[in-house]
Amino acid sequence: MLQGKTIAFLVAPEGIEQVELTEPWKAVEQAGGTPRLVSTQRGKAQAYNHLDKADAFDIDATVDEVSADDFDGLILPGGVANPDALRMNDDAVRFARSFFDAGKPVAAICHAPWTLIEAGVVGDRAMTSWPSLKTDLHNAGASWADQEVMVCTNGPNTLITSRKPDDLKAFCQAAVDAFGGG
Template structure:
C-alpha cells in the first residue's frame, strides 16, 4: 500500500454511534498514511462511540457535523459498518442525501459489513455487484444488486467488503479506487 499516494484527496467518513471500530480505524489509517485527508462526519455533535466486536469501544471526535458537511467538498466517501451505525444512518434523511450525493456525482464510495444499508436507502444498489455481511444478502438482492460472497467486490466507483477479516484486501481496493479520484493539486494559500 505504500506505493499509493493520495495526497490532496479529501475523504468523508460517515458514522454515528455503534460503527464497528476496526472498520473505521484501519481504513482511515491506510488512507491517512497514503496522504489522504480524512474527516469523521456525523449527525452527532462532539464525539461518536465505536462498537468493538462484542461491546462498546473507543470514543472518537467528530470532525464535521453532518448538517455542515458538503459532499462537493470531498473526493470520496467511506461507510464503515457495524449494525447500529448504518441502521441508524439509513433512517436519517440528511445522511441518505449525503450518501446519494456521492453516487450522483460519480465519486468513489467504499462500504464494509452492514454499511451497504445506507447505499440501499440512497437508491444506489440497483444493478451493482456488491458484497456485505451475509445477513444483508437478501436486502441487497431485493434492492436490485447482485450479491457475491467475496472478500472485496469493486463495481465501477463502489468497493464493498464483508467483514473485519477482509480489511487488508478491502484497504488495498479502497486505496486503488480512491486513487482514481485523486484530487487535483491545490495551490497553497497564504495563511
C-alpha cells in the first residue's frame, strides 16, 4: 500500500511521546513505506513515556537538509515539549507548512497541532487534538471536535488528527490510508 513511499516524522531533539512516534512508524513500515526521522539538529531524539525518559532514536536528516519534495507525507508525533519546541523553530515550521503548500498529506496527534497553528495552516480545518489545544485551534480558525480521529480534506491536502495514545490504532490506519492515496 505504501511501497516506494517515504514518510517524514518531524520531531524536536527532545520531548516526543514515544508511543506516538513508534506506533505510526511501525504502521508505515508494515504498509511497505519508509519512515525517516527529521529534526532540527543531528544526533538522537529523546522520547518519553509521558514524563519519564524512554528511548533515544537516531535522526536521519535535519529540516535544512530535506524538503517536502523528498517525502510523500508528514507525521507529527505529540508529547507536550516536542511540538512546543518545533513551533519555536522557524525552519521546522517552514518544513511542516511546505507539505501543505505541496498538497501532501499530514498527520498530527495529541499536542502536535501546535506546530501546525504556528505554520498558519489550520484555518477552516476540522480537527481534533489533546483537549487543552481546543481554544488554540479555535483561535487559529479551525473547528474542533472530541473524536478519536478526524480526516479533513477541506484544503490543499488531507489532514489527519487524533487526540491521544488511546487513538493510535485509528490514527495510524487513517494516516496510512491517506499516504497511500486512499
